[in-house]
Amino acid sequence: MEDTLTVYKASQLCKVSSKSIINWIEAGHIKAYKTVGGHRRIKLDDLETFMKRQGIPVPNHTPANANKRILVVDDDPIIVETIVQALEEDEFDYEVISAADGFEAGLQVNHFKPDLIILDIMMPDIKGNEVCRKIKSNPETKHTKIIVLSAYLDDDKFTEMKSYGADMCFSKPLPLPQLKEEVARLLEIA
Numbered sequence: 058m059e060d061t062l063t064v065y066k067a068s069q070l071c072k073v074s075s076k077s078i079i080n081w082i083e084a085g086h087i088k089a090y091k092t093v094g095g096h097r098r099i100k101l102d103d104l105e106t107f108m109k110r111q112g113i114p115v116p117n118h119t120p121a122n123a124n125k126r127i128l129v130v131d132d133d134p135i136i137v138e139t140i141v142q143a144l145e146e147d148e149f150d151y152e153v154i155s156a157a158d159g160f161e162a163g164l165q166v167n168h169f170k171p172d173l174i175i176l177d178i179m180m181p182d183i184k185g186n187e188v189c190r191k192i193k194s195n196p197e198t199k200h201t202k203i204i205v206l207s208a209y210l211d212d213d214k215f216t217e218m219k220s221y222g223a224d225m226c227f228s229k230p231l232p233l234p235q236l237k238e239e240v241a242r243l244l245e246i247a
Contacts, residue, residue, distance in 0.1 A: 062099045065150045070104065071113050075146035081107070094155045095138060096145060125244045128171035129155040130162040131206065132180045136231065140175060143233050149241060159183040166198060173202040173244055175236075178218065179209060186221040193222030202243040206231065
């Protein structure tokens, strides 16, 4: 088993919902910490201690998972938290991180090497079309899938963003069920 678990992995091991794990963390029953991006992580030893204390059988191995990496880029922390939480609690156990600006997003693309980027194109320091073009023209990142978000997109803008390499475009307010379906489809999981 890995030493650090996502909420979803912990929920699989305990055979409960992700929300139950979050509730147990918030109630202080399971020790956990938050990453810089605000994602909950649980040390395996802490989860096993909790499971033994509660009489939950401790499996010998973690379930197989896709381990697909997703980068969420948006300067609105509420939108980021909503997307990250929805994806982390998804059945496919994505590894999700976030970036609040173009500089941080560039660093994360190079270091985290996401399989998929969810990108708000209307941020102060980002030109969405440039980001799409750079990612799709780089041999190392050209296979990265890109989902574009914006409150100000119409059909012409969608077409333009797709010409720059966006794989899918969504208008805000965000339809989370549709977003989750598209993420799974683009990552060829569903």
